[in-house]
Amino acid sequence: MANDLLPVEQALERILAAMPLMPGEEVPLTEAHGRTAAADIAARRTQPPEAVSAMDGYAVRGADVATAGAKLKRIGTAPAGHVFEGTVGPGEAVRIFTGGALPDGTDTIVIQEDVQASAEVDGATIEVTEATKTGAFVRPAGLDFREGDIRIKAGQVLTARDVGMAAAMNVPWIEVRRKPRVAILPTGDEIIRPGDPTGPNKIVSSNSYALAALVRACGGEPTLLGIAPDTVEGIQAMVRGASGADILITTGGASVGEHDLIREALGTDAFGPDGLDLDFWKIAMRPGKPLIFGHVGRTPLLGLPGNPVSTIVCGTIFLRPAIATMLGRTGPNTTMLKARLAKPLKENDRRQDYLRAVYHLDENGEAVAEVFERQDSSMLALLAEANCLLIRSPHAPPADAGEKVDIVPLGIGSISI
Numbered sequence: 099m100a101n102d103l104l105p106v107e108q109a110l111e112r113i114l115a116a117m118p119l120m121p122g123e124e125v126p127l128t129e130a131h132g133r134t135a136a137a138d139i140a141a142r143r144t145q146p147p148e149a150v151s152a153m154d155g156y157a158v159r160g161a162d163v164a165t166a167g168a169k170l171k172r173i174g175t176a177p178a179g180h181v182f183e184g185t186v187g188p189g190e191a192v193r194i195f196t197g198g199a200l201p202d203g204t205d206t207i208v209i210q211e212d213v214q215a216s217a218e219v220d221g222a223t224i225e226v227t228e229a230t231k232t233g234a235f236v237r238p239a240g241l242d243f244r245e246g247d248i249r250i251k252a253g254q255v256l257t258a259r260d261v262g263m264a265a266a267m268n269v270p271w272i273e274v275r276r277k278p279r280v281a282i283l284p285t286g287d288e289i290i291r292p293g294d295p296t297g298p299n300k301i302v303s304s305n306s307y308a309l310a311a312l313v314r315a316c317g318g319e320p321t322l323l324g325i326a327p328d329t330v331e332g333i334q335a336m337v338r339g340a341s342g343a344d345i346l347i348t349t350g351g352a353s354v355g356e357h358d359l360i361r362e363a364l365g366t367d368a369f370g371p372d373g374l375d376l377d378f379w380k381i382a383m384r385p386g387k388p389l390i391f392g393h394v395g396r397t398p399l400l401g402l403p404g405n406p407v408s409t410i411v412c413g414t415i416f417l418r419p420a421i422a423t424m425l426g427r428t429g430p431n432t433t434m435l436k437a438r439l440a441k442p443l444k445e446n447d448r449r450q451d452y453l454r455a456v457y458h459l460d461e462n463g464e465a466v467a468e469v470f471e472r473q474d475s476s477m478l479a480l481l482a483e484a485n486c487l488l489i490r491s492p493h494a495p496p497a498d499a500g501e502k503v504d505i506v507p508l509g510i511g512s513i514s515i
C-alpha cells in the first residue's frame with residue numbers, strides 16, 4: 099500500500115518551522131529557575147574583585163617564608179569583608195581569614211596549621227614552621243570571572259547553578275522568554291472532567307490534565323478551555339474562545355469517523371475566513387496517525403488523537419519540542435539514548451512506532467529496554483508504568499535481543515540543578 103502518511107521527522111520539521119518565538123520579559127532571580135534566557139548575560143563585576151585568601155592563616159611576603167623558621171610580627175587582622183589598611187613590610191604578617199582581601203605588600207598565605215603564634219592578638223610573634231611557596235593559597239582577582247564575561251547564553255534553560263551564577267555576577271533580574279500560552283481543548287460528547295458525575299458511556303478527560311502537566315514541565319503555561327461537544331457549533335465556539343493562545347491543542351475528533359469533527363468544524367467552509375489553514379493531517383506514526391497541524395487564524399493548531407496514549411506520546415514528540423522552539427531554547431529537541439533490546443522485536447510496518455517500554459541500567463551501566471507486550475493506545479496504565487518510548491523506524495526488519503535501539507526517556511524533564 100502506498101505510504102500517503104507524512105514521516106514523523108517531516109511533520110516535526112513543519113511544526114517547528116511554524117512556531118512563533120516568544121517575546122522577552124524580565125523576571126527576578128527567584129523566578130528564573132527553569133526559564134529560558136532571552137539574551138546573553140554578562141558579569142557586572144569581577145569575582146573575586148581583588149586578590150583574597152583561600153585559607154585561614156597569615157598574609158605575608160613570599161620571600162619571608164621560603165624556608166621554615168622565619169619569625170614574623172603580626173601587625174593587624176583582615177577578616178572577609180574588611181581590609182587591612184596598612185602596607186605589610188618585610189618580617190611582618192597580617193592575620194587573615196578565608197575570603198579576606200590580601201593587604202598591600204603581601205602575596206602569600208601561610209596557613210595557621212603551619213605557624214606557631216605566641217598569642218592570638220595583633221603584636222604577637224609568629225614562627226613559620228613549614229616553608230611556603232610564594233603565591234600559596236591566594237585567589238587572584240578575577241579567578242572565577244571578570245566583568246563583561248558572558249557566563250549565560252541566550253537560549254539556555256536556567257539551572258539552579260545559573261541562578262547562582264547570575265547572582266554572583268550581580269545581575270538581579272534576567273530577561274527570559276515569556277512562557278508560551280498553550281490552550282488545551284478536549285473534545286467528545288463522552289468526555290467529562292475528573293470528579294464530575296459519571297455514567298456508563300462517560301470517559302474522564304485524562305488528556306487535558308496530562309497535557310497541562312506536560313506543558314508546565316516543558317516551560318509553557320497551560321489553559322484548560324473546558325470540553326467541546328461533538329458538534330460543529332460547539333467546537334467552533336470553544337475554539338473562538340482561545341484567541342489569546344500562542345498555540346491551541348485539541349484532543350480527540352482527529353480521525354475519520356462521523357463524530358471526528360475537528361477538521362470539518364474548523365475548516366474555512368464552516369468557520370469562515372479565519373478557519374483552519376491545514377498544513378498536514380495523518381502521519382506515519384503509531385500511536386498518533388491522525389495528527390492534525392495547521393493554523394486557525396494566526397494561531398497554530400495541533401490536533402492530537404484522542405486515545406490517551408496517543409495524546410501523551412504526540413505531546414512528547416511534537417509539543418515538547420514546539421514549546422522549546424517557542425522559547426528559543428538551544429540544544430537537542432528530544433533527548434534520546436541508546437539501549438539494548440531485552441527481547442526480540444518483529445519487523446515493523448509503515449508507521450514509526452513509539453513503543454512503551456521500561457529501561458534500566460545493567461551491571462555495566464548500559465541501558466537495556468524491555469517493550470511491553472501490549473501496545474494498545476488506550477492503555478494509560480501501561481504508559482504510566484513505562485519510563486521510555488522505544489523508537490522503531492518504518493519497515494524496520496526484525497530485531498534480536500541485544501540489538502541497539504533508540505529510546506526516548508520519559509523521566510528527563512526540563513528543570514535541572
Ligand SMILES: Nc1nc2c(c(=O)[nH]1)N[C@H]1C(S)=C(S)[C@@H](COP(=O)(O)OP(=O)(O)OC[C@H]3O[C@@H](n4cnc5c(N)ncnc54)[C@H](O)[C@@H]3O)O[C@H]1N2
Pocket residue numbers: 284285286288289301302303304305306349350351352353354355358385386387388402403404405406408475
Ligand atoms: N476507521 C478508522 N478508525 C480509526 C482510525 C483510522 O485510521 N480508521 N484511526 C484510529 C487511531 S490510530 C486513533 S489514534 C483514533 C483517534 O481518533 P480521534 O482523535 O478521532 O479520537 P476519538 O475518537 O475522539 O477518541 C478516541 C478514544 O480516546 C478517548 N478520548 C478522547 N478524548 C479523551 C480525553 N480527553 N481523555 C481521555 N480519553 C479520551 C475516546 O473516548 C475514545 O475512546 O482513531 C482510531 N480510529
Ligand code: MOO
Pocket residue numbers: 383384385386387388403405408475
Ligand atoms: O495512532 Mo492511534 O494513536 O494508533 O492509536
